[in-house]
Amino acid sequence: MNLLNLFKKKKSYICELMNNHLHFSCRNALEPCCSANVGPAFVSDLSNRESINDFVKEKMKYIKMLKDGEIPSNCKNCVHLKPFEKTTDFRINKITLNHYTQCNCACIYCTQGNRTFEKIKEDENKPVLFDVLKFINELYDNDLIDKQKLYIDFQGGNISCLKNHEEIINTFLHRGVGTIYIPTNNIVYLPVIEKLLVSKKGELCTALDSGYKETYLKIKQVDKFDKSIDNLKRYISAAGNDSIIIKYIIVNGYNDNLDEFKMFMDKMIELNVKIIVVDIDYRDIIDGAFTIPKHYYDIVHYAEQTCKEHHMDLGIPPYTKSVLERGYSIK
């Protein structure tokens, strides 16, 4: 062994997600992130968890490891690792709630589709994997939350199937929160979403993916196109259109044609929706070796033109943008 290596100073790192994020996962664990790497668990079994002090101790242990140049095995090669910078604020400013796995539709591209999702009836509530509220209240009690910045991201299944969604949302509103992001299939109208939108604390995002109900049925596997549109109308008339995001995920062989997309855009104009996101089915992006067909560009081009004409915002997620720019996806 080269003796000099013994005295070489190890590089120090920092991970913002490790410092300030919390992910309540469907693996029953509490983790810093839900990135592809999935970092170390701060608490490995929340249904049988240790005290809040144990969580803080564990978290600070990993932060120190990074500072000392010891990268936890789950974090190796992660893009979120950055050169060390001194920071003193370790309060939580983002919480992802991924502790439930039920949904009342079955999108063919759902990440959870082939794993834990159970297709359930529209009005049926299933129990969650574990109780997040007790832990969240303790975080507030111990001043471990940055209330101004706190961003809540409901992932998991669909929020209408989460038994205590209303109680969770009301707890955040009562104890202090910046923004609550609600991805929803919008099949069930929820007064608490309307309340959030009216209070300007919420963002609703729904993937409609279609202009015709027949296409919706093929993609979502439930016949709820009209219901979803009606619910959108209700939210917009109660709270305006500032915080409502409608997605069109281009799914190969299902909705990847200009006629469908034009119909979708006509509906959005009629509903006075102001924020559109165009994306590509992640399976084509992540699985790799997918050459973007010309008609995908026609759809994106039509989206750009129509949004400009009607003063709508168009979002294209960064990774999708880079795939569109290079013309193909790689694994």
Ligand code: SF4
């Ligand atoms: S370095 Fe990556 S894997 Fe590790 S905690 Fe941060 S985001 Fe997660």
Ligand code: SF4
């Ligand atoms: S609405 Fe969301 S959670 Fe439900 S099946 Fe579709 S992608 Fe999955």
